[in-house]
Amino acid sequence: MSSTPGPSHTRPSLHAVQVLGSGSAGSGAHVRSLAAGLVARGLRVTVCAPRGTGEGYAFAGSGASFAPLPTCADASAVAGIRAASLSADVVHAHGLRSGVLAALALRGRHTPLVVTWHTKVRAQGARAQVVRLMERRAARAAAVLLGASSDLVDRARRRGARDARLAPVAVPAPRPGPPDDDSLRHKARAELGAVARPLLVAVGRLEPGRGYGPLLDAARAWRELDPEPLLIVAGEGPERPWLQHRIETEALPIRLVGRRDDVPELLAAADVAILPSRWEARSLLAQEALHAGVPLVATSVGGVPDLVGDAAELVPYGDPDALSAAVTRLLDDPARRAELVTAGRAQAASWPSEDDTVAHVLSIYDELSQRGA
Template structure:
């Protein structure tokens, strides 16, 4: 599809924050790189909040992100970025950002594209780091160079977790801050009636056996290798727990081959749009990632009152506090042990469910996030 801008109705009249005395509404350009679930949900929420407050918002990103998150439905203009070449994406950004009061990029690639597009323009750049890329060898060195370039060019780097803030500072950011990231409003879930729950579990093959749920892209850094190691441990239980994994990715064939060869009690479900329903049917949620900032699965599990076992990496401990069982990354025996103990302890599962719901009450809301971002915008456009 060509890189064209979708028009939307003009923003409502009035003087939004950052634009006093009858000045035109601030035009904020949002740049979305890969359109991952966490950053995509965040930009959709942020877009809706900014438009509601009278800002003019243009979102630049992959067309699949527009189809998945509906930025134009939130009142934004949308410009599709050419995924094939950086040159095409930069040209689109330069055109879409003409007259923008500031640019807010989400992620490392989008930050680099924004740096290139803004060359020679005195437009403030904000970059939010939602995650960190996994890289080894020569690619790791390239990633460090890109991080350094983006961090030093940005007026402000916002980090979704404390370790991302420290990473930005280490890369030379002039101003790096921890930013509240909105927890999406819980998506509708079916009523958790016994009849419905049993039907959902039957469809997965877990009628009279515990059901575990993991969600994520099937790639190395999501820790599905150690998770399968853990499944090899708990397959000795009677009844044998079933691990259902929702997600797609390049490692699917290798994971399925291992599941078949070792006879592991694991089902790869592929891409699913009904994660809340899957959580409602599960006994325990499992997060096995090498690193996370603010895991969407962890957020949804705690909101739903589903006990969570997670790796103590990145921003996970500060996100969940005492409301989850935390284990080291790459320690399948610890992961398996935590799951086995939870399955054998219904009282502990109830305690974690209550702790999870209590924990979510203290998380930032979408309004908190929009208000914080607006304060940052004001700070930059008024200087």
């Protein structure tokens, strides 16, 4: 973690268990940052997560212990959390499934449970009822439920949470990159096939709710621009075959480049970043784009307006004409892009830091430990 650790915690022996599922990019990075910050303040931290998640986020490198959990067998996962939490002073679960599993694991114990909802699970039909029951179980079991956006806090209260609070999640500050060098940017654009054309970038899992259908609809209009922009979409998921078929059938100026570990570099090469989602809390892409000084066009949903303020062009979800027009206006207006770059960096500087986030979570742990004293 790049921030400077604060003073050691007043109870150095306090043991906090973090429970994480497969982990989106935002929640996984948050737990890695939180674990490192808590260890730096003198806590003993155990992270319970699937083995692949543990390797992907290198929790052992944060100073935390790691307890691998199975990804499919819920009963085995509950047993694993229960065993890892035997000496815990507090258990902190991240995500809906993790919250439910942790609640089951702590049945019969007095260990306080904190649950953070980073996002909401979208479901239809019979599965929607199951999700509601899971939300109710997690919300009612939590001593404190933290929501990454105000609508998640409201949702938790509707599901019966005793104590629901807003807790914006800070992601790690972007790692220092090389000095500005046009040759590096041109090289990256050449590798992507965007030497003499505008480059647009979208990042996210290829799944329903991410807004890729309207995004592809918007891209039809960009075929008429001269030069024609190229849209790069980084991510994998179940919608890839359908998206690829549409791209080829409709001759859309889009490349699906799969999962990438160099998103900061992709953004650094971009003219505009696009976030077309149906709903977001504190979008990782939006944060990375504003940190990187890349103009952002995003849907006005969930926590996005509060997150970006006036530092992005906001459009309604599911309106491809509005999305297409907003991107086209930015490509035609270098002065407006420069305004958004300046506003974006100022907005990013106003967000909670990793230290702020760790301190907030630690104050909740303190509060709960004092309740039980």
